[in-house]
Amino acid sequence: MSKAERIDGKAFAADLRERVGALAVTFEQQAGRKAGLAVVLVGEDPASEVYVRSKGKATVAANMNSFEHRLPADVDEKTLLELVERLNEDEAVDGILVQLPLPDHLDEQAVIAAIDPDKDVDGFHVINAGRLSVGQPGFVPCTPLGCMMMLIDRLGDDLSGLDAVVIGRSNIVGKPMAQMLLDANATVTIAHSRTKNLPEVVRRADIVVAAVGRPEMVKGDWLKEGSTVIDVGINRLAPEPGMTKGRLVGDVAYDEAAEKVAAITPVPGGVGPMTIAVLLRNTLVAAHRNAGLDVPGDL
Numbered sequence: 240m241s242k243a244e245r246i247d248g249k250a251f252a253a254d255l256r257e258r259v260g261a262l263a264v265t266f267e268q269q270a271g272r273k274a275g276l277a278v279v280l281v282g283e284d285p286a287s288e289v290y291v292r293s294k295g296k297a298t299v300a301a302n303m304n305s306f307e308h309r310l311p312a313d314v315d316e317k318t319l320l321e322l323v324e325r326l327n328e329d330e331a332v333d334g335i336l337v338q339l340p341l342p343d344h345l346d347e348q349a350v351i352a353a354i355d356p357d358k359d360v361d362g363f364h365v366i367n368a369g370r371l372s373v374g375q376p377g378f379v380p381c382t383p384l385g386c387m388m389m390l391i392d393r394l395g396d397d398l399s400g401l402d403a404v405v406i407g408r409s410n411i412v413g414k415p416m417a418q419m420l421l422d423a424n425a426t427v428t429i430a431h432s433r434t435k436n437l438p439e440v441v442r443r444a445d446i447v448v449a450a451v452g453r454p455e456m457v458k459g460d461w462l463k464e465g466s467t468v469i470d471v472g473i474n475r476l477a478p479e480p481g482m483t484k485g486r487l488v489g490d491v492a493y494d495e496a497a498e499k500v501a502a503i504t505p506v507p508g509g510v511g512p513m514t515i516a517v518l519l520r521n522t523l524v525a526a527h528r529n530a531g532l533d534v535p536g537d538l
Contacts, residue, residue, distance in 0.1 A: 244502040246389055246469075252512035255388070256301055259519045262535050263302040266526055274526030275304035276334040276360065276518075277326045281319065281345065282312030287338045294336070294515055301519045303526075306332060312342050319345060320353050327355040333529050334360030334522035357528060360521040368410065371418050378521050383416035385513025386448060386469045391423070393467060393502055394446070398425035404441050406430045406457065406490070407450035412471055416448050437461075449490035459495025468496055468503040471510050 267273050276298045280291045291307065298305035308322060319337075326335045335358045341347050351359075356366040362378040370377030379387075394401070403425040407413035413429060420427045430440050432451070438461040441447055449457050450471035462468065472490030479485070489506030496503055504510055520538055527534045 243468075243497040243500045245497075246393065246502050246504045246509060248385075248389065248504055248509040249512045251389055251392065252385075252516035255513075255516040256297065256519060258537060259516070259523050260301040262538060263523055263526075265535075266523060266530075266532070267302065269532055270526070270530040272331065273302065273304045274333050274523050275306060275331045276336065276522045277306040277308060277329075277332045279308045279310065279319070279322060279326075279335070279337045281310045281314055281338070281341055284340070287340075291338055294518065297515050297519060298522070301523075303519070303522060304331065314345075316345050316349065319350060323350065323353045327353075327358060330529075332358065333526040334358055334518075336361050336518070358525060360518060360525055362415070362521070363411070368415070371415055374422065378525070379419065380411050380415050381514045381517040381521065382450075382471060382510060383412050383419060383448075384521075385517045386412075386416060386471065386510055387419045387423075388517070389504065389510075389513065390420075390446065390467065390469065396423060398423040398446070401425050401445040402428070402443055403446040403448070404428045404430055404444035405448045405450065406437075406441070407448075407452070407471070409450065412448075412450040416450065420446070420448075447491075451490050453490055454488050455490070455492040457491040457496070459492055459499050462496055462499050464499055465501045466499075468500050469510065470504050470506055473506060473511060 263274055278291050278294055295305040295307055326332050335354050337350055351363045356364045359367055359378055362380040367377040371379055403420045405413050405417045408429050408431045417427050417429045430437055441461045442463055446467050448469045452472055454474035470489035470491045474488050476485035487507050524534050524538055
C-alpha cells in the first residue's frame with residue numbers, strides 16, 4: 240500500500256507565522272502600537288539560549304516587539320518575581336514567557352503563578368488550565384495547540400465518532416491535548432507508562448498523539464490502519480559509529496507507522512516548528528484582548 244501522507248509542520252507553521260505577521264500590522268494600525276512579547280532568561284543554559292534567540296527573531300519577523308530580559312543564574316526569587324510584576328504592569332507587553340527550566344533554587348510554580356494569566360502566552364498558569372477545562376477563553380500551551388491545529392486542518396473541527404488516544408499525561412502536552420480533543424467531540428483516552436496493554440489501547444485509536452519522551456516506543460503494529468498520528472516526541476539517539484551526533488527521532492517508529500497510517504507528522508519537521516508559531520499567535524491574541532479589540536477569526 241502507499242505510504243502515509245506526511246503532515247508538514249514546517250509549511251503549516253510558516254503559513255501561520257505569515258498570517259500572524261499580516262494581522263500584527265493591522266493590530267498596530269488599530270491600537271497605535273505594536274504587540275509585544277517579553278522573554279525572561281535566567282542563567283546561560285545553551286538550549287534555552289537558542290530558544291530565546293529564535294523566539295526573539297521570530298517575534299520581530301512577525302511585526303511585533305521583542306523584549307528580552309536576562310538575569311544571572313544565581314538571581315534570587317524576589318528579584319525575578321519583581322521583574323515579572325513590572326512586566327505584568329507594562330502596557331507595551333502583551334505576553335510574558337519565562338524560559339524553563341529555571342535553576343534549582345527558584346520555584347518554577349511560584350514564578351508561573353506570578354504571571355498575569357491574560358499575559359501567560361505559554362498557557363501554563365493554573366487559571367488558564369482551569370479556563371481550558373471549563374471551556375472559557377484563555378491560553379493553551381503552544382505545543383498541544385499546534386497539534387490540534389494540524390489535526391483540525393486534516394480532519395475538520397468536529398471529531399465526533401473518532402477515538403483518540405493521547406500517550407503522556409503532562410500538564411504541558413498530554414492533559415491540555417486531551418481536553419481539546421474532548422472539546423472537539425472525540426472520545427478520548429489518556430494513556431501513560433502505567434497503562435496496561437498499551438499496544439491494544441493504541442490499536443483502537445483513529446487519532447494517536449504520542450507525547451511520552453521515549454524514542455520510537457510506538458511501533459507500527461500498535462497502530463490502526465488509516466489512523467492519523469501526531470508525534471510530539473523529540474529524542475536524540477546515540478551516535479552511530481563514526482558519527483558525532485545521533486539521529487533525532489520521535490516517540491513513534493516512523494518508517495513502520497508510515498506503511499500503515501493515513502497521515503503522520505515527521506520528526507524533525509512536524510510538531511516542533513509549530514510551537515514558536517503558536518506562541519506568536521497567542522501573543523497577538525493577548526494583544527487584541529489587552530487593547531479591547533476583537534480577536535480576528537483567522538487566529
